[in-house]
Amino acid sequence: MEFTVSKADLVRELGLSQGVVEKKATLPVLSNVLLEAADDRIMISATDLELSIRCTAPAQVKTPGGGTVPAKKLLDYVRLLPDSDIHFRFSDTHWASITCGRSKTRIAGMPRESYPELPEMPEPAGQLPVGLLASMISRTIFAIAAEESRFTLNGALLLMKPDTLTMVATDGHRLALVEHPNPLGASGEHRALIPRKALMELTRLAGETEEEIYRMLGLVWIPPELRENRGEIEAAMRGELPVLVELRDIQGDLHLHANWSDGTATLEAMAEAARARGYAYIAVTDHSATLGVAGGLSVESLREQWAEIDRLNERLRPFRILKGAEVDILADGSLGYPDEVLAQLEYVAVSVHSGFHQSRERMTQRILRALENPYVHTLNHPTGRLLGKREPYEVDLEAVLQAAAARGICVEIDGAPDRLDLDDLWARRAKEMGCLLVVDSDAHSVPALEGVRYGVAVARRGWLEKKDILNTRPLAELLAWLQRRRALARPGGR
Template identity: 50%
Template sequence: MPLHNAEIAAIFVEIADLLEIQGQNPFRVRAYRNAARSVGEFGKSVATMIEQNEDLKVIPGIGDDLAGKMREIAATGKCDLLERLHNEMPAAITELLQVQGLGPKRVRAIHDALHVQTIEELHQAAKEGRIRELPGFGEVTEGHIVDTIEAHLHKSRRFRLALAEQYAQPLIAWLKATPGTREVVAAGSFRRRAATVGDLDILVTAHDAAPVMQRFVRYEEVAEVLSRGATRASITLRNRMQVDLRVVAPASFGAALVYFTGSKAHNIAMRRIAQEHGLKINEYGVFRKDKRIAGATEESVYEAIGLPWIPAELRENRGELQAARAHRLPTLIERSDLRGDLHAHTSASDGHDTMLDMALAARERGLSYLAITDHSSRLAVARGLDTKRLAKQIEEIDRINRTLEGIKLLKGIEVDILEDGSLDLPDAILTRLDVVVGAVHSHFGLPRAKQTERVLRAMENPCFSILAHPTGRLIEERAPCDIDLVRVIRKARECGCHLELNAHPERLDLADTYCQMAKAEGILVSINSDAHGRFDFDNLRHGIDEARRGWLEKSDVLNARTLDELRPLIRRAPMAAAPRAKLTSMKS
């Protein structure tokens, strides 16, 4: 049965949680957490690497012991250490760990004090006011637990896009191997490249649907067949993701792809436009009375109702149909448009590779400049740099640049924005840098007014270049900060600084709708990898997906500029006192 990186990562996370509850060595716990992150984000299939007898230790944070466990998981589907930990602990512990915001230590404290066995029992204990009485909790924490559990119990399961890809791609490959198939495409929110996916819609063209249907329900990862007909079927996979399959005739493929890709609002608006032309549009084609006049391709469907083809990422009914009618659709940013990356970490803080290794990896991926932005000293868990260490790094970057060809390293820092809006390092060292990336890493729960003023004050610092991951969200893990992004975006315009679209698949922050707002305000967005290792530059494609959903074009993206074009846009004091004008044209 196929093994996905996400499944290995989930096992390592659970091991880390259970070890932490037991009070095991924190370095051992951290090793499993780091391994989970590395494996989950790694761009190549671990199962494939094992099959090809490749060295698993090229994955950051993986040594002989963890590599052995990965091979054990691949061979048996389980891990002996995790089985032992489960046997040593109450079964309720694992279920309570599913509640967002309840870490291992709090789960153990609640279980030991209140003897709750299920999430429902935890919910009842919180509603009865019993949790606030425990040491280290209180009324506010208890209220948060109630809200979180209620959201957990009522929300439908969604999957981060990068995780959904791990399951969609092998399934599509499996279906493509069916004799007689012509096209196999994942539609829906997956094709629109939404940050999260609820289920998968797969369309197949084939003259004979029977072999496709048979192969689909026999896929190795099928947990349950929900329904099966002549041309339609639904299954759930082992990870609880639902997959709906439809086999359509080639003459209807384009119409079906339009129908199953667009959001509900987009499709309703499409039908209204069709009605204005005296036409009917559905998943089988575009019809004038009973005659199909289009449907084989998406382009033919849009053309039949007087529109140009609309990129899948835009099909959310956020103005794309009006723009299409007016011939003002954006020419969306492409991965090949990026010239550099302005947010990356090295082994000097919490990264895995040296500056030189990172530079060479970025160059291999077609980038011509890379900003080294290790953490500042306040983020102690990341071994952040103080003034002295940063000064030494500045000198080291100068030495590397003297011999490095094909790419330029920029001097930078990811400096913490403190609770009062000041920056973690003094201006005296920040003025020596090419780029200063400011970030919130603490006090996420500040009230809206305080959180907003905190960020606005930081942006007023003349050394400030880019606001990193502006809302602090971790998709499906941590909600965005309560912050007034309209004011933040307008402050960026006033101060002449920029906003980041962090391409890490757990962040994708700035989100698409705010990218569209930044574009409207003339604010440049920097699509950065936030790379912590040489393989992480591959995450830039996820940032491009989100940017395209936010209508961003090459001219809207800061790091789509050449280095010469970039420098005046990130220049600090005294030039920062005046707003930095947006470039309207760029060199090719």
């Protein structure tokens, strides 16, 4: 026998047979699969004498024939091969020579004649949707008897009638029965006792198509992040599931620090790394001077940074570094830079970095006052929590988000792994209230730019779509948005 088959086809079909092949076979040949080549395909068969599986894959057959090889050994080897065609040749002494590119190996097989005869596969009575079958199995399999002595109870009974499909299982103490309208319609009556191993195998085969199971329930597939029983099933039934934001939707990072303040990398290195990630822009948001601990920038240093940004932008065009800052919200709600400086910044994010122990009332008033400043674009990490280190400060977040929504100020999901703030529930609430969100990294080093990934994960759990997030917009749209907000700040603009 000699044939050529594609690796992808072979791996897929061999994978299906692995559950059937006996691990500790009493009959050594049962740990083999039977390969048979004829016409333009190969047939792969496996059996444990109780359960058999037969799959086919397209192949170019040079010499028809058959042979057997150890199933697990074959799959393990084939998986390692490059994605390409694999050539098989079986010798008269039952060795299989396997060639793929420059890889060549030989596996000892056994003659086809020693492989048990598989039962004839009867004509199918019809095709059931895999999801329907999987759901019926999952609702009965637990009641199947485990004791081998009760042979007839070691499986479930499938009963097909013209209008109903029934599956029953019992172990003598409990009984599970599931009934469903027969989607095949009238096709005579069939009954079969299906052993537990076959049911498990069918479930495993069905597991590859989760979508089918949802479809069977009349639903579209629900992304795992939404499976929290927070209205996702109702939304799916109404066809109103969100199309969740993805990492690749993020066009730029609006929160990162260079070594001008407490970052470890140069602005140039941060910009280069952001560009290498495929971003179109970043906003560098070093701290304002009031934050002593983080080496905040005086207005003078800020102007020096702007000169460097202009130079870098010249060189990195069309990539764009925005002149930004993460400006402290001081204890009384005033900001770390005067308005005339804020007016010259292209992107202004504000955040609380000190005085965490104010009363809820004072903290809320403090942040609300900061949001009244017309130059503010975004409220960063709105609860100030540091996971495992610091609880969120006391604040009426509902009131803060309401104000942000009313004033058109964005709120941030900070991707730094110890912040992840807003969390998923508040992010969803912010969206419901009409806030636009920003998802970014708060990176203080080049590797930390990767944090945006965690921010996106939180956003997805918060039902956010691409359109809910400012920095999914292309540069031109982002600039237009930032400028529109600025227009409101001008006298007479409000």
